[in-house]
Amino acid sequence: MPRRKSSSDDPCPVARSVDVIGDRWSLLIVRDAFDGVRRFGDFQRSLGVARNILSDRLHQLVEAGILATRPASDGTAYKEYVLTEQGERLFPVVVALRQWGEHHLFAQGEPHSRLVDRKTGKPIPFMAPRADNGDELAPGEAEVRKLT
Amino acid sequence: MPRRKSSSDDPCPVARSVDVIGDRWSLLIVRDAFDGVRRFGDFQRSLGVARNILSDRLHQLVEAGILATRPASDGTAYKEYVLTEQGERLFPVVVALRQWGEHHLFAQGEPHSRLVDRKTGKPIPFMAPRADNGDELAPGEAEVRKLT
DNA sequence: TCATATCGGTTTCAAAATGAAACTCATTGA
């Protein structure tokens, strides 16, 4: 395969984002990280991914500044992978994907995990882009303005 | 490579979503579709993707119910690919990715496209999951409740 | 109207990414 195309110089933010996390495992690693997974072995067991691939993706995510390594918090000599500030900001992305999946990829009545407000226990309302005044914005009401 | 792992029976909505659109091209095709691209050749030129891959991804997206084909609206005998209702609901996902990219993947001063409210021309506020009462919800304040 | 160019693919083939399993080597636990 002639070198995989990179979008790291594409002026579209979506393209650049996809270049960094638009791969099946990276996104699931980030999801797990939000769920508190930190150790190599825990990611591996949770995802069922091949170790070499996991190793590669963890390094990529660290390099991208989404994860960082630090000494394990359980007192052992191992290290752990935690979300950076930048990584934490992916929360809306993961939630949006989750909500879309919840609504469209399960048969009615089919059991699935659900994201709830820890305080109230109630499901989190469907996330949507909103205008300045708080009104929900439909796709047609937003516009990509090229090259600021 | 032993057949690529599928998550279509995973109980996690994020995993299922990633299984459907968690690939570099699918997401960019959807982004283009939101920008009004409809024809095979236009997707191809816009993305620079190999034709065989584009063909494959378009079929997958149609199969997944995200895109649908219909006779071209320009009067020619060709067909076009348009977002379905289900595909349109991916809007928050694309916007979240775009906003994250805008904030984290460009050097200060580096030009990039920007999503604005068509009516007011103002940039769209950062999207975030919110609790029932409208308060922004931090990652730690949400919790995945397993198997509804 | 006939020739030519464009559209929307499919086929072919080499290079690259993936995955399972085996292999290391350090750390932990008994």
Next chain:
DNA sequence: TCAATGAGTTTCATTTTGAAACCGATATGA
């Protein structure tokens, strides 16, 4: 002290990707 676990890396077969060539159907234009 010695086996078991953790965290990778290496190897190798399989799959996916991508560029380019090819193809039939449609559009264009002289």
